[in-house]
Amino acid sequence: MWYQTKATEVLGIDYPILQGPFGGNLSTVELVATVSNAGGLGGYGAYTMSPQEIFDVNKQIIAKTDKPYNINLWVSDTDAPIEGVSDVAFEKTKKIFQVYFDELGLPFPEKPAPFQTRFENQVEVILDIKPKVFSFMFGVPNEYILDACRKRGIITIGAATTLDEAIFLEHSGVDMIIASGFEAGGHRPSFLKSAESSITGSFVLLQLIKEKVKIPIIAAGGIANGNGIAAALALGASAAQIGTAFLACDESNALPIHRQMLFSDASKYTTLSRAYTGRLGRGITSRIAEEISGNKYNILPFPLQTTLMSSLRKSAIEQEKWDMVLFWGGQIAPILKHHKAKELMYSLIEETNFYYDNLKK
DSSP states (O other): OTTOOHHHHHHTOSSSEEEOOOTTTTOOHHHHHHHHHTTSBEEEEOTTSOHHHHHHHHHHHHHHOSSOEEEEEESOOOOSOTTOOOHHHHHHHHHHHHHHHHHTTOOOOOOOOOOOOOHHHHHHHHHHHOOSEEEEESSOOOHHHHHHHHHTTOEEEEEESSHHHHHHHHHHTOSEEEEEOTTOSEEOOOOSSOGGGOOOOHHHHHHHHHHHOOSOEEEESSOOSHHHHHHHHHTTOSEEEEOHHHHTSTTSOSOHHHHHHHTSGGGGOEEEESTTTSSOEEEEOOHHHHHHTTOGGGSOOTTHHHHHHHHHHHHHHHTTOGGGOOOBOOTTGGGOOOSSHHHHHHHHHHHHHHHHHHHHO
16 A cells, blocks of 8 residues: 555554644644644654753643654754854845835844854753654754664654755665755755755655665655655655645644735745745745845845844734745645645545555556
8 A cells, every 4th residue: 555655664654644844933733743643744843942842842742642753953053153244244134134124114133143053952852852753954963863863763854955965864874864855845954065056856856866765765845735645655755745735724833824825826936035044945925035036145144134034024924014024835835725734634645545546557
């Protein structure tokens, strides 16, 4: 059967369907538990959280489900120099973005303070709480961390946007690889070369990795129904990870307007932009993303750009200036149908049964 794969065997789940773990306070315990209880693998994006917050949310998850689940962190959670950015660099950014703050009647923010990485402290909690799955983006944890995960029975999953990254992940000793195609919503998790030079479609990337890598591959990007899952499995994937379709469900922590936008005609148009966070990510096209295109060298490094833009985003939402907000979403959004995560899961299973059987005929 289509659902009996190496991924389901290793992960201990019924169906090779993973819910994308959303960072930036978009994940919820309810969504994770709903997906896991339905036989998939729920995922919680924790890269913005303190160690104590990760510990607390893990307790909430295990109170809602006794099934496997995934907690996700970012290996590299900053691109900024330890000392922060210079006054000269900040003034260049201010020159570009001042007009948008003026339009909303906001004072331009002060230069963001330097950012200290949190990954090492966060991963210590992962080793303590021992979730079934620990996934990560923007790099690979060191040998000590991966070895500690193996000793604790934690399955490790890394994200690749290129064949070279997939080979690097396999050689590092991870258990599985997410092949993240450029169609996907959210940040591009490239780590060997720039995100702009690491843009390959999901199914091309899947086939390239399948030829060179022996560990299980999870297809991600441009998949939102059973047809996409069946196609990914037919091309050699061991599972599919679905992000935008679950983000649009009521159980996610996306704002109601965000979910509404994902079901609107606006979702037909998405853009890869650094304007809002400093890292390249895909969301529904906004005026700022379009106008700032090509100015990446005058944008603050991640996450300082996120800090800079936080008051603008908040005010734009309050003033309903939707064209100034980047709502995360992938290219597949126009085909979304389901508002409830349980209904989405059942539909994915039923559709994959149908399409996979037809593919095999």
